[in-house]
Amino acid sequence: MSTDLALPARERAAAPDTGAVPPDPVLLRVADLTVTYGTGEDAHVAVRGASFALRRGERVAVVGESGSGKTTMGLAIAGLLTAPTAVTSAAELVFDGRALERGPARTVPVRTPGLSMVFQDAMTSLDPVATVGSQFAAVLRGAARLSNKAARERAAEWLVRVGLTDTARVLHARPYELSGGMRQRVMVALAMCGSPRLLIADEPTSALDASVSRDVMDLLTRMTQEEGASLLIITHDIELCRIYTDRMIVLYRGEVVDVCATAHVEQEATSPYTKALLSCVPTLEAADLDRLPTLGEFVPEAAAGVAEAPPAGTAAA
Amino acid sequence: MNPESVPGYVALRGDGAPTGRGSSAFTAVKPLDFEIDSTSAIGIVGESGSGKSTLARMLVGLEPVSSGVVTYNAAPLPQFLRSRTGRRDFRAAVQFVAQDTSSSFDPRRTLGDAVETPLAILHGITGDAAAERVAEVLALLQLDPGHLRRYPSEVSGGQRQRFALARALVVRPRILLCDEVVSALDVSVQGTVLNIIKEYCETNAVGLAFVSHGLPATAFVARELVVMRAGEVVERGPTRQVLDDPQHPYTASLLAAYRRDRAVVGPAERPVVAAVGPA
Ligand SMILES: Nc1ncnc2c1ncn2[C@@H]1O[C@H](COP(=O)(O)OP(=O)(O)O)[C@@H](O)[C@H]1O
Ligand SMILES: [Mg+2]
Numbered sequence: 001m002s003t004d005l006a007l008p009a010r011e012r013a014a015a016p017d018t019g020a021v022p023p024d025p026v027l028l029r030v031a032d033l034t035v036t037y038g039t040g041e042d043a044h045v046a047v048r049g050a051s052f053a054l055r056r057g058e059r060v061a062v063v064g065e066s067g068s069g070k071t072t073m074g075l076a077i078a079g080l081l082t083a084p085t086a087v088t089s090a091a092e093l094v095f096d097g098r099a100l101e102r103g104p105a106r107t108v109p110v111r112t113p114g115l116s117m118v119f120q121d122a123m124t125s126l127d128p129v130a131t132v133g134s135q136f137a138a139v140l141r142g143a144a145r146l147s148n149k150a151a152r153e154r155a156a157e158w159l160v161r162v163g164l165t166d167t168a169r170v171l172h173a174r175p176y177e178l179s180g181g182m183r184q185r186v187m188v189a190l191a192m193c194g195s196p197r198l199l200i201a202d203e204p205t206s207a208l209d210a211s212v213s214r215d216v217m218d219l220l221t222r223m224t225q226e227e228g229a230s231l232l233i234i235t236h237d238i239e240l241c242r243i244y245t246d247r248m249i250v251l252y253r254g255e256v257v258d259v260c261a262t263a264h265v266e267q268e269a270t271s272p273y274t275k276a277l278l279s280c281v282p283t284l285e286a287a288d289l290d291r292l293p294t295l296g297e298f299v300p301e302a303a304a305g306v307a308e309a310p311p312a313g314t315a316a317a
Numbered sequence: 318m319n320p321e322s323v324p325g326y327v328a329l330r331g332d333g334a335p336t337g338r339g340s341s342a343f344t345a346v347k348p349l350d351f352e353i354d355s356t357s358a359i360g361i362v363g364e365s366g367s368g369k370s371t372l373a374r375m376l377v378g379l380e381p382v383s384s385g386v387v388t389y390n391a392a393p394l395p396q397f398l399r400s401r402t403g404r405r406d407f408r409a410a411v412q413f414v415a416q417d418t419s420s421s422f423d424p425r426r427t428l429g430d431a432v433e434t435p436l437a438i439l440h441g442i443t444g445d446a447a448a449e450r451v452a453e454v455l456a457l458l459q460l461d462p463g464h465l466r467r468y469p470s471e472v473s474g475g476q477r478q479r480f481a482l483a484r485a486l487v488v489r490p491r492i493l494l495c496d497e498v499v500s501a502l503d504v505s506v507q508g509t510v511l512n513i514i515k516e517y518c519e520t521n522a523v524g525l526a527f528v529s530h531g532l533p534a535t536a537f538v539a540r541e542l543v544v545m546r547a548g549e550v551v552e553r554g555p556t557r558q559v560l561d562d563p564q565h566p567y568t569a570s571l572l573a574a575y576r577r578d579r580a581v582v583g584p585a586e587r588p589v590v591a592a593v594g595p596a
Contacts, residue, residue, distance in 0.1 A: 282533035
């Protein structure tokens, strides 16, 4: 597994020459992150000893199958997991030069300045009953201490930036009054308006249809680039990851099995799982096949009982 | 009623512009001619908004056709669907599965209930016979029978999508229409489900219409490809032929876009990100 952190040439060249001490090129450093759901007999380790680093401005994908621990890892980094449901531990968890407090004793979610997270379903990220305008105001007044009027103007600017030009209507709308694609845009604008250094996006396009998902990925890429933010994109979609990310972290049953440059994943992947996964991505040659390749020894169903169990608290009685 | 005796033949003949609603509204005025029987394996491709889903929904009576007519076994479908027995016969023969959404299943009913109900309503099969057929279909789709007791929100999206397929196949339809049924699945599960769909339809002589934005997946299950743009069919032909020798510029552009996306490894062509210091 490669955790080499040498900067690619283009980023070194682009580092600003301010004369001051250059910022640490690493924005997020994760070492030995472990998350366990439940206790005692029900304890289930969803993420086991994950280590990786994320550079400033970098786009990194976390790929893996359903149940592999992608969401859990994102939530743990974002500070949204709390004991006793989930117990988090890490040897190192440093974001933007500061250690993140994610110890096992934490029972309330924390907001981490500079870090936002968006989810697959915009309805989960957005407050369903508050108008878009008031949701912006809540973020902007908190982050930038803006007055109501200034917050409204700033919100309108953000809406335009994400391609929603009918700002008056959108600001007055409640999320359910918008189309799915519009909601997703609002969600991105809301996540970015606090000027985060890192945006964690959990399957941001999985509920959208193909061309809309390209639009949303383009938007996420553009917005994070314009803001100089890093993007950690959690996805099961390898094609999407190939198009939009610099590196990929492959999770298999809670463990990081590969960290590779996306462009060289075929050469760099060392784990048999990653190799098998890549061989499953269908091509047009599929037209001539009687059977598509599947994961074979890594039968997802074999792990289904463990891996695809629903979140605790929703299990059938 | 013996399901094997249900003939299946759905045809859509439009002599004008079939209209969908909202963003999927068809703007084209070209006639649309489309039929599926139990020997079909048709893949319908096109970009979002091209009318693929609308076409599939029109074929099963879920979307109105403003001009032109959908027929089932040569009788106009709306007329068929007006009577209870007509609806029952149609649903027994033609099943539609859409992309998994929160509205695919009734949240208050268990998955077992959802899969068994069509058997009871459409074929009058209940009790042990129903349980046997359900078990068969679950095994086919590699689903855990233990999940039958669960509610839709208590399984993963991938599992729910397969339950939706189970609910359709349990009644042994003659025609299966699938709208983006593998799009939300993990790549590994995708292959498994596509293998199942293809093999099931071939061995049981079930006609398949498969709507998807995924070209490889569609090319795999379909013997014939239909390419749609803005509500019209711009090209159709044997799968290999359409892929190797597209006749319409739109088909060629779809294939080019697909190849371009696959050729791009990493965002090298996208603007370079400057390193930024802490705010
Ligand atoms: N709230 C929870 N309580 C208990 N187990 C959970 C909870 N959320 C997720 N899990 C389990 O943790 C594992 C990882 O899940 P998740 O992080 O959602 O994976 P992914 O996002 O890759 O699909 C799975 O086995 C899942 O069932
Ligand atoms: Mg997830």
